Amino acid sequence: MIYADNAATTAMCDEAIAAMIPYCKQIFGNPSSLHTVGQVAKEALNDARERIAKLLGCEPTEVYFTSGGSEADNQAILSAAARGAKTGKKHIISTAFEHHAVLHTLKKLEKQGFEVTLLDVHESGLVTAQEVADAIREDTCLVTIMYANNEIGTIQPIAEIGAVCKARKVPFHTDAVQAVGHLKIDVRRENIDMLSLSAHKFHGPKGIGVLYARKGFPLVNVIEGGAQERGKRAGTENIPAIMGMAAAMEKACVNLEKNAAYVSKLRDKLIDGLLTIPHTVLNGAREPRLPGNVNVCFEGIEGEGILLLLDAKGICASSGSACTSGSLDPSHVLLAIGRPHEIAHGSLRLSISEETTEADVDAIIQATKETVATLRSMSPVWRDLQEGKRQYVIQ
Amino acid sequence: MLYSEKVMDHFMHPRNVGTIENADGVGEVGNAKCGDIMKIYLKIEDGIVADVKFETFGCGSAIASSSMATELIKGQPLSEVLKLTNKAVAEALDGLPAHKLHCSVLAEEAIQAAVKDYYDKNHIPYDEDTFRVPSHGEEA
Numbered sequence: 184m185i186y187a188d189n190a191a192t193t194a195m196c197d198e199a200i201a202a203m204i205p206y207c208k209q210i211f212g213n214p215s216s217l218h219t220v221g222q223v224a225k226e227a228l229n230d231a232r233e234r235i236a237k238l239l240g241c242e243p244t245e246v247y248f249t250s251g252g253s254e255a256d257n258q259a260i261l262s263a264a265a266r267g268a269k270t271g272k273k274h275i276i277s278t279a280f281e282h283h284a285v286l287h288t289l290k291k292l293e294k295q296g297f298e299v300t301l302l303d304v305h306e307s308g309l310v311t312a313q314e315v316a317d318a319i320r321e322d323t324c325l326v327t328i329m330y331a332n333n334e335i336g337t338i339q340p341i342a343e344i345g346a347v348c349k350a351r352k353v354p355f356h357t358d359a360v361q362a363v364g365h366l367k368i369d370v371r372r373e374n375i376d377m378l379s380l381s382a383h384k385f386h387g388p389k390g391i392g393v394l395y396a397r398k399g400f401p402l403v404n405v406i407e408g409g410a411q412e413r414g415k416r417a418g419t420e421n422i423p424a425i426m427g428m429a430a431a432m433e434k435a436c437v438n439l440e441k442n443a444a445y446v447s448k449l450r451d452k453l454i455d456g457l458l459t460i461p462h463t464v465l466n467g468a469r470e471p472r473l474p475g476n477v478n479v480c481f482e483g484i485e486g487e488g489i490l491l492l493l494d495a496k497g498i499c500a501s502s503g504s505a506c507t508s509g510s511l512d513p514s515h516v517l518l519a520i521g522r523p524h525e526i527a528h529g530s531l532r533l534s535i536s537e538e539t540t541e542a543d544v545d546a547i548i549q550a551t552k553e554t555v556a557t558l559r560s561m562s563p564v565w566r567d568l569q570e571g572k573r574q575y576v577i578q
Numbered sequence: 579m580l581y582s583e584k585v586m587d588h589f590m591h592p593r594n595v596g597t598i599e600n601a602d603g604v605g606e607v608g609n610a611k612c613g614d615i616m617k618i619y620l621k622i623e624d625g626i627v628a629d630v631k632f633e634t635f636g637c638g639s640a641i642a643s644s645s646m647a648t649e650l651i652k653g654q655p656l657s658e659v660l661k662l663t664n665k666a667v668a669e670a671l672d673g674l675p676a677h678k679l680h681c682s683v684l685a686e687e688a689i690q691a692a693v694k695d696y697y698d699k700n701h702i703p704y705d706e707d708t709f710r711v712p713s714h715g716e717e718a
Contacts, residue, residue, distance in 0.1 A: 491589060
């Protein structure tokens with residue numbers, strides 16, 4: 184099997200698994216308990232918090248453990264909204280291609296009277312700090328812009344946006360779920376007030392993440408019912424997962440530059456190979472792009488068929504077609520960068536990792552070429568394109 | 579798994595893919611914007627489907643539904659062909675996930691459109707009610 188869906192989730196690394204095991208049975212205590220097994224677990228929890236804080240460039244007291252990226256996004260946005268509402272500030276700036284954890288939360292706030300400006304991400308899949316600056320108003324209570332897009336991998340100018348937000352005194356949150364462990368991040372240097380991350384995107388366990396919130400930023404609870412996480416997130420801490428996350432994050436950050444160099448080289452080879460297929464386009468600017476992200480559209484075919492045929496050849500990938508999303512519309516990300524519906528249906532995302540080999544990339548290119556040819560051979564749209572009855576959208 | 583073995587078989591090894599030159603009836607339904615287009619070609623001899631081919635732009639279940647539908651109507655008299663329902667196509671595939679049932683509807687509609695085209699071309703009178711209005715936004 185060739186696994187090229189690391190943006191969906193990753194396999195856990197051995198270090199993460201090893202770090203979890205002692206906390207499943209031996210040191211299984213509840214950190215809120217006074218007895219030894221509880222207090223040992225609490226020490227481990229504090230240790231993990233310190234290690235993660237160091238990797239983000241923040242204080243341990245600024246790290247809140249959550250169930251993952253979605254919860255962290257929800258809490259960050261709802262907190263900023265609650266803070267804004269107190270002073271009559273009910274305007275939020277974001278982008279059109281955020282993760283649904285952000286977009287759906289913003290939709291909810293709109294129903295409560297908030298006004299949301301979604302910045303255009305252009306065909307490149309990039310916003311500029313100037314566009315953010317131009318959108319900021321007197322009543323803006325939050326700028327929330329993802330660090331790197333989960334579908335097309337484009338990396339936003341986060342430090343520049345952070346500087347703008349700091350100068351204008353507007354809180355800045357970034358959904359960094361796809362970025363942490365893959366890109367160098369320093370929340371202080373980049374003036375990030377809140378950041379969401381999720382462990383399973385960097386070879387850690389699923390169901391665990393972090394909300395970093397700058398000291399003094401008032402958080403509102405998404406989950407009520409206990410004093411955990413300084414009263415801001417109730418529920419007994421998932422110690423095994425937290426230990427696994429800390430181990431995976433350390434490994435990813437220590438090897439970050441080496442991995443990025445290796446993976447981006449393979450990514451470029453993959454992009455070049457796929458673009459030799461006629462009427463194929465890369466989605467999102469080629470740079471700056473996550474080291475492992477490749478996303479293309481093939482004209483005249485639909486994405487689910489591509490995935491099924493690739494899966495039959497042992498290749499795991501993803502698509503933004505409507506058929507794979509379970510909704511009628513194709514990916515909102517591809518629509519946001521201006522791809523028409525019929526083109527967005529024919530998308531393929533391949534997200535590779537440091538475990539991917541050059542031979543894997545060669546195999547993916549070959550299998551994709553065959554797959555696209557097979558599906559085009561039975562597509563009436565492709566026939567019409569070839570016979571000139573329909574105009575190519577992708578040249 | 580998302581799909582039955584039968585759906586996967588018909589997707590991986592679709593029957594009757596292609597076109598028929600000088601087909602007696604051609605039906606195309608769906609649109610690319612929605613992500614699926616189905617095109618059926620019929621060769622009719624003595625009121626019987628002597629040959630049938632399909633081309634489909636769409637997901638796995640759309641391709642499998644087209645393939646199965648062509649198998650079900652090949653060799654059948656048109657009176658029987660017109661009785662083919664989307665339910666029969668889905669059942670022959672051992673079922674489709676709920677959000678994929680529209681693929682079997684598309685197959686039924688494409689076949690009806692092809693038969694209607696055959697009737698129209700040959701000035702064969704028919705009851706308009708025989709052909710339902712395509713629900714999938716056949717280009718007006």
